[in-house]
Amino acid sequence: MKRSVAQMMGRRGFLRRAAGIAAAGFWADETIEAYQQNVNTNSKPSDLKITDLRVAVVTGAPFTCPLLRIDTNQGIHGLGEVRDGASETYALMLKSRILGENPCNVDKIFRKIKQFGWHGRQGGGVSGIEMALWDLAGKAYNVPVWQLLGGKFRDRIRCYADTEMSPDPKEYARRMKERLDRGFTYLKMDLGIGLVAKTPGTLTQPLGQTPRDVFMTQHMFTGIEVTDKGIGMMADYVGQVRDIIGMEVPLAADHFGHIGVNSCIRLAKALEKYNMAWLEDMIPWMHMELMKKITDAVEVPILTGEDIYLKEDFIKLAQMHAVDIVHPDLATAGGILETKKIGDACQEYGVPMAMHFAGTPVSCMANVHCAAATEGFLVLEFHSADIPWWDDMVEGIDKPIVNRGFIKVPDGPGLGIRLVDEVVKKHLHPKKPGYFEPTDQWNNERSHDRLWS
Numbered sequence: 001m002k003r004s005v006a007q008m009m010g011r012r013g014f015l016r017r018a019a020g021i022a023a024a025g026f027w028a029d030e031t032i033e034a035y036q037q038n039v040n041t042n043s044k045p046s047d048l049k050i051t052d053l054r055v056a057v058v059t060g061a062p063f064t065c066p067l068l069r070i071d072t073n074q075g076i077h078g079l080g081e082v083r084d085g086a087s088e089t090y091a092l093m094l095k096s097r098i099l100g101e102n103p104c105n106v107d108k109i110f111r112k113i114k115q116f117g118w119h120g121r122q123g124g125g126v127s128g129i130e131m132a133l134w135d136l137a138g139k140a141y142n143v144p145v146w147q148l149l150g151g152k153f154r155d156r157i158r159c160y161a162d163t164e165m166s167p168d169p170k171e172y173a174r175r176m177k178e179r180l181d182r183g184f185t186y187l188k189m190d191l192g193i194g195l196v197a198k199t200p201g202t203l204t205q206p207l208g209q210t211p212r213d214v215f216m217t218q219h220m221f222t223g224i225e226v227t228d229k230g231i232g233m234m235a236d237y238v239g240q241v242r243d244i245i246g247m248e249v250p251l252a253a254d255h256f257g258h259i260g261v262n263s264c265i266r267l268a269k270a271l272e273k274y275n276m277a278w279l280e281d282m283i284p285w286m287h288m289e290l291m292k293k294i295t296d297a298v299e300v301p302i303l304t305g306e307d308i309y310l311k312e313d314f315i316k317l318a319q320m321h322a323v324d325i326v327h328p329d330l331a332t333a334g335g336i337l338e339t340k341k342i343g344d345a346c347q348e349y350g351v352p353m354a355m356h357f358a359g360t361p362v363s364c365m366a367n368v369h370c371a372a373a374t375e376g377f378l379v380l381e382f383h384s385a386d387i388p389w390w391d392d393m394v395e396g397i398d399k400p401i402v403n404r405g406f407i408k409v410p411d412g413p414g415l416g417i418r419l420v421d422e423v424v425k426k427h428l429h430p431k432k433p434g435y436f437e438p439t440d441q442w443n444n445e446r447s448h449d450r451l452w453s
């Protein structure tokens with residue numbers, strides 16, 4: 001076993017000498033830092049303090065994902081990630097609230113900052129910091145995060161693969177067949193009204209309405225309903241895909257378009273014969289009674305959750321049986337422990353937890369530790385099967401990260417990964433701050449944040 005300088009010299013002696021030398025101005029700061037990197041500080045987690053929070057925004061993974069690094073007074077750092085497509089500001093505005101805290105007090109810090117998150121991308125800052133705290137706690141105590149969560153239920157995590165859509169069902173099926181050949185055991189496709197919109201007689205909608213009118217309008221307010229012809233074409237599209245990939249592999253569908261509740265029900269009924277794994281986000285998640293109406297009307301699993309922040313609304317959905325499966329995105333939902341709580345709570349109502357995910361390997365491993373430690377877990381999304389450099393961003397775990405459709409649960413401390421600087425640097429967003437540049441401008445952000453008087 002490799003021994004650190006501190007271990008060889010005796011920790012106290014080393015620190016005394018290092019401090020003395022530093023005081024004498026004999027060594028440059030870099031030299032001291034270099035020594036600190038080899039110091040085993042795992043024996044002093046009670047003195048661990050957060051000293052910095054910095055970001056590096058990766059793009060093309062396939063989405064834009066801000067990575068976080070939380071530094072400490074003991075030379076170890078934690079990695080986290082803000083939700084894909086969210087602003088790094090959501091994390092940076094929390095820097096002043098976590099400086100000086102002991103990162104091992106994960107739940108305490110989470111409760112302090114959770115008021116600054118919200119649904120959708122706004123949950124990204126709180127969730128990303130929570131991931132980095134777990135990474136630090138694991139490194140400080142020298143155990144994997146799944147162990148800190150209570151141990152694991154499985155050694156490998158099943159992934160479902162997204163596939164880039166083609167308007168030609170034969171081509172789309174070919175792409176999905178290629179996923180099967182790569183070993184994936186679970187598939188998801190997009191099945192939007194865009195597939196039929198150019199064919200006359202498929203959609204009924206306010207004349208002259210543009211996609212722009214519809215984009216920010218919730219489904220039940222667009223006035224769009226699908227005709228029998230449109231529903232027949234969409235169902236036939238799935239049928240052609242099923243002809244090629246077979247009936248055995250689970251096949252979920254997403255991105256139906258902003259169509260009314262009754263069209264959702266008619267479309268879902270037409271898809272029953274294809275035994276779909278689930279139909280995702282047919283309407284916005286917060287309309288729970290309407291979601292339940294769809295769920296009760298059709299014999300296909302209905303799912304939602306990727307935009308929900310914190311456990312409470314998931315529990316409501318599960319209690320009502322408004323969905324068959326919940327689908328939190330850990331980077332919106334509140335992080336690793338909150339997502340485990342979601343899975344555990346929904347399990348009580350017989351509702352399994354699939355996990356939405358579209359980030360880098362950092363957030364991916366946060367998902368893996370959570371999935372390993374949550375009994376009611378079903379399957380984890382993998383959105384980057386076509387990004388060749390995705391694996392190369394990190395080291396310390398088995399490659400390929402997703403191997404024959406599964407991710408091995410790592411045994412290293414914390415999340416179990418290290419960033420490969422030169423790879424991440426090649427994929428930084430050109431208009432965002434550089435690679436973990438100083439963020440001192442966020443050190444003193446203050447407000448009177450108490451939620452009550």
Ligand SMILES: [Mg+2]
Nearest residue numbers: 254280281306
């Ligand atoms: Mg989705």
